[in-house]
Amino acid sequence: MQTWQWTTWGDRRYLTCSLLAPWRHGFFTQQFWPQLPQDLVQVFHPHAQVNRVKQVHGNRVLTPSELQQPLGDGQDDTLHAADGLVSDGDTQSLWVCSADCVPVLIGDRHTGQVAAIHAGWRGTAARIVPQAIARLQSQGSCLADLQVAMGPAIAGEVYQVSKTVAAELGESLTDRPKEDSATASPESIESVLQKLQNLPNPPIYPDEHPERVRIDVRRINQLQLEHLGLEPQQVAIAPHCTYQSPQDFFSYRRTKQKQVQWSGILSAST
Structure with missing residues (x-):
């Protein structure tokens, strides 16, 4: 331990x-x-x-x-x-x-x-x-x-970021080439965030702001x-x-x- x-x-x-x-x-x-x-x-x-x-x-x-x-x-x-x-x-x-x-x-x-x-x-x-x-x-x-x-x-529970930032972090867990966050569609961003949410011990938390989340780096x-x-x-x-x-x-x-x-x-x- x-x-x-x-x-x-x-x-x-x-x-x-x-x-x-x-x-x-x-x-x-x-x-x-x-x-x-x-x-x-x-x-x-x-x-x-x-x-x-x-x-x-x-x-x-x-x-x-x-x-x-x-x-x-x-x-x-x-x-x-x-x-x-x-x-x-x-x-x-x-x-x-x-x-x-x-x-x-x-x-x-x-x-x-x-x-x-x-x-x-x-x-x-x-x-x-x-x-x-x-x-x-x-x-x-x-x-x-x-x-x-x-x-x-x-800590993740107090680290508020934009959904775009969270999606960039999520993309780092794949083998795909990194997508340009400036051109990523809202649908692709939401897809990445959903995949993060589905992980065991997910690194993402909800936030009261609709365009933001909290993330555990x-x-x-x-x-x-x-x-x-x-x-x-x-x-x-x-x-x-x-x-x-x-x-x-x-x-x-x-x-x-x-x-x-x-x-x-x-x-x-x-």
Whole structure:
């Protein structure tokens, strides 16, 4: 059974998951704000390499080696644009930040390699977690060896979205090419929503607004993992909602302020 524990560093606490016990990792709370991964990595290893990206709500996944490559011409950013990281060496810490989006940490029990993913609704619709797993597989991972933990995020019962957004998320559970939401007919959108409603433990909830629904993005990611072939015991979802837990987590939906909490994991040697 997957369990979640509060761990303390000094007088502040962060969340860990038993599925990821072989790796140093943490889903940090707002009490660590405004510290950055360069500071938080001390929790894991004093000399670990720190890797982070400029998150853009896409499905691009990079390795630390790729982060060392120069940015393209005309880019004056200091960070590469991506929303996922996959380790390619030992003692590499990978970091993503979130407020209501889903932070996903993955470990491979056989190779020791890890991944950290920022899965907002757009990234989830673009299947960023399967994309990260494909990168892990290209580096020798087997699906049966993966352990996946989804950290605190906004819960489905309070996450109101348009029906179009919900349909985009629903389309991510099929093998069909993604339909352009701008040209999707009302009938096709309703068809996708009905299919979501018919799923076991459906990820969709009704809303009082006729053109909106409520959607559980973590459940969508869980269903994508099931579609890949992962077993239920390989996936854990934190029992914490960022929107409904103001004492521990920032929530953009709640405050409209750009404040984040960090999640990170350290790769291990095999």
